[in-house]
Amino acid sequence: MADSMIRLEEVIKTFPGADRPAVDGLSLEVGRGEFVTLVGPSGCGKTTTLKMINRIIEPTSGTIWVDGAKATDMPAFELRRSIGYVIQQIGLFPHRTIAQNIATVPELLGWDEARIRRRVAELVELVGLAPEMLDRYPSELSGGQQQRVGVARALAADPPVLLMDEPFGAVDPIVRGRLQDEFLALQRELKKTVVFVTHDIDEAIKMGDRVAILNIGGVLEQYDTPDRILAEPANDFVAGFLGADRGIKRLSLIPLRSVDLPTGAVCDVSDTPETAREAMLAQGWDWVTVLDGERLLGWVWGSELEGVSKVGEATPRPFRVTVDAGATLREALDAIVNTRNNVGVVVEGDAYRGILTLDLLTVELTR
Amino acid sequence: MSVVAQAAPLIDWAWIVDHLDDMWDRTVEHVVLTGLAVGIGLVVSVALSVVALRFRRTYAPISWTSGVLYTIPSIALFAFLVPFTGLSLLTAEIGLVSYTLLILIRNIVAGIDGVPASVVEAARAMGYTERRLFWEIQLPLAVPVVMAGIRIAAVTVVGLVTVTSLIGQGGYGALILRGLSRNFATEIFVGTFLSIALAVAIDFGLLGVQRLVAPWMRRRPRAA
Numbered sequence: 001m002a003d004s005m006i007r008l009e010e011v012i013k014t015f016p017g018a019d020r021p022a023v024d025g026l027s028l029e030v031g032r033g034e035f036v037t038l039v040g041p042s043g044c045g046k047t048t049t050l051k052m053i054n055r056i057i058e059p060t061s062g063t064i065w066v067d068g069a070k071a072t073d074m075p076a077f078e079l080r081r082s083i084g085y086v087i088q089q090i091g092l093f094p095h096r097t098i099a100q101n102i103a104t105v106p107e108l109l110g111w112d113e114a115r116i117r118r119r120v121a122e123l124v125e126l127v128g129l130a131p132e133m134l135d136r137y138p139s140e141l142s143g144g145q146q147q148r149v150g151v152a153r154a155l156a157a158d159p160p161v162l163l164m165d166e167p168f169g170a171v172d173p174i175v176r177g178r179l180q181d182e183f184l185a186l187q188r189e190l191k192k193t194v195v196f197v198t199h200d201i202d203e204a205i206k207m208g209d210r211v212a213i214l215n216i217g218g219v220l221e222q223y224d225t226p227d228r229i230l231a232e233p234a235n236d237f238v239a240g241f242l243g244a245d246r247g248i249k250r251l252s253l254i255p256l257r258s259v260d261l262p263t264g265a266v267c268d269v270s271d272t273p274e275t276a277r278e279a280m281l282a283q284g285w286d287w288v289t290v291l292d293g294e295r296l297l298g299w300v301w302g303s304e305l306e307g308v309s310k311v312g313e314a315t316p317r318p319f320r321v322t323v324d325a326g327a328t329l330r331e332a333l334d335a336i337v338n339t340r341n342n343v344g345v346v347v348e349g350d351a352y353r354g355i356l357t358l359d360l361l362t363v364e365l366t367r
Numbered sequence: 368m369s370v371v372a373q374a375a376p377l378i379d380w381a382w383i384v385d386h387l388d389d390m391w392d393r394t395v396e397h398v399v400l401t402g403l404a405v406g407i408g409l410v411v412s413v414a415l416s417v418v419a420l421r422f423r424r425t426y427a428p429i430s431w432t433s434g435v436l437y438t439i440p441s442i443a444l445f446a447f448l449v450p451f452t453g454l455s456l457l458t459a460e461i462g463l464v465s466y467t468l469l470i471l472i473r474n475i476v477a478g479i480d481g482v483p484a485s486v487v488e489a490a491r492a493m494g495y496t497e498r499r500l501f502w503e504i505q506l507p508l509a510v511p512v513v514m515a516g517i518r519i520a521a522v523t524v525v526g527l528v529t530v531t532s533l534i535g536q537g538g539y540g541a542l543i544l545r546g547l548s549r550n551f552a553t554e555i556f557v558g559t560f561l562s563i564a565l566a567v568a569i570d571f572g573l574l575g576v577q578r579l580v581a582p583w584m585r586r587r588p589r590a591a
């Protein structure tokens with residue numbers, strides 16, 4: 001890539017006393033504004049790779065370029081002030097308030113007080129923390145809140161590059177999912193160059209524009225978009241690492257919105273039973289979806305329309321599975337399977353968008 | 368009559384009231400001797416700790432030397448110093464300071480080592496220089512442990528100052544010595560009592576200081 005923000009060239013790191021390298025001849029390029037996830041089994045050298053980028057660990061050989069300059073061209077502390085870093089253990093300063101923690105790098109850079117105060121207020125909002133947290137100490141925050149402070153601190157001086165080492169590793173799965181979503185939304189705005197380490201392949205696939213899969217010894221096995229990695233694993237190691245359910249994992253990359261959903265048999269409350277019956281006949285169904293304009297009301301059996309003059313006179317039943325159009329196919333599948341149904345209705349707000357069937361999911365799976 | 372003299376009360380209250388000024392002077396002397404010793408000891412200990420932390424191999428010899436100084440009986444140490452520095456304040460302080468080093472250095476190094484590695488790594492990654500890292504992150508976080516050391520050192524020195532009266536730098540020790548030589552129980556008792564009271568007062572005072580300089584330790588963590 002011509003416009004690369006981070007470039008590793010044949011980087012080798014052998015720790016003193018180790019008989020083989022922790023990272024062996026790694027070459028990797030990260031584009032400007034790109035979100036790359038680094039994933040692999042424990043001990044494969046993810047953290048080591050990340051720490052070489054901001055020179056917490058110096059490579060044994062090879063070159064690392066950051067924003068067009070060699071990382072070794074400037075003093076390490078200067079390089080680090082231009083790279084946001086979120087460490088796995090969060091590492092907030094216990095003796096400093098949340099406001100002071102967030103202000104760390106601006107203070108090191110010598111910003112004036114008013115500017116720092118403004119920036120801190122901005123960041124607190126950006127990462128979704130309540131302003132009254134600012135005067136607390138880190139020990140007075142929950143794990144999820146501390147993670148947010150860690151992200152705010154890394155973003156404080158608006159660095160173009162962000163390194164994140166399992167930033168959401170220390171929180172429970174629900175908070176983790178929320179933090180992931182929030183961070184993705186944030187990244188769409190900020191467009192930072194992000195290198196994100198995780199050992200969770202699902203997280204890597206969800207977060208990354210591209211995913212780098214590392215093997216023990218810091219060997220790069222595959223580096224590609226999530227979709228291509230899932231569709232065409234480069235080798236057995238990658239396939240094994242993705243797991244047997246990689247087909248289903250692919251579904252989590254496809255938003256419902258991007259799928260052509262059939263509308264099925266539909267009628268309006270104001271329609272006559274004849275119109276409704278025609279719609280059912282066209283689909284070969286014995287039930288019909290009832291709308292009021294765009295709004296989804298539910299469904300009725302064809303037999304319930306005997307003897308009424310308007311569809312609206314029958315009472316529609318609610319669908320058991322409704323999925324929002326913003327969800328992924330994976331989430332829709334879970335919803336359908338978990339309720340032991342074979343159809344789900346897709347809505348946007350309360351507006352009807354179509355019917356999703358297991359058949360349709362199967363088609364998407366084999367695409 | 369000698370019979371009457373022997374029946375004198377154990378504590379002579381009138382004498383105490385007559386000598387309040389004297390006691391005040393002794394108190395000032397005792398506090399100054401103690402404060403100087405702990406203050407100088409702290410400066411020397413921070414300096415030696417910085418060396419020990421930066422060059423780990425020096426920690427063992429530094430710790431060993433201060434340990435040996437700590438074990439020398441105080442009277443022997445003063446006796447050894449007098450030929451060189453005379454019956455002076457300098458002699459007293461050299462002795463007193465040397466007794467603070469072991470406790471202070473051990474606590475400073477332990478305090479700094481106790482700072483979580485993740486915090487130090489985060490600070491480095493944010494772009495702290497090694498010097499600012501020490502003064503702004505490591506040392507402040509070591510404060511609770513260092514303060515514990517300062518309290519022990521201060522209490523130890525308060526006790527030792529009574530011994531320095533032997534070389535004419537007395538504080539309350541002067542009262543005790545004079546009482547002994549005159550076989551006057553009240554004065555011995557007053558000197559001893561004041562010395563203990565001062566040690567307790569300083570210990571509590573420093574505890575207050577510790578709370579003040581480490582406010583983050585005071586608030587209890589909230590439930591998540």
Ligand SMILES: Nc1ncnc2c1ncn2[C@@H]1O[C@H](COP(=O)(O)OP(=O)(O)OP(=O)(O)O)[C@@H](O)[C@H]1O
Nearest residue numbers: 015016018022041042043044045046047048049199
């Ligand atoms: N400071 C060090 N000294 C010696 N060996 C080290 C050091 N840091 C890491 N290693 C070794 O290098 C290898 C890679 O470690 P690294 O921390 O980069 O792995 P990782 O992929 O981040 O693993 P995890 O998922 O468990 O965090 C491991 O074998 C580890 O033991």
Ligand SMILES: [Mg+2]
Nearest residue numbers: 046047048165
């Ligand atoms: Mg790691």
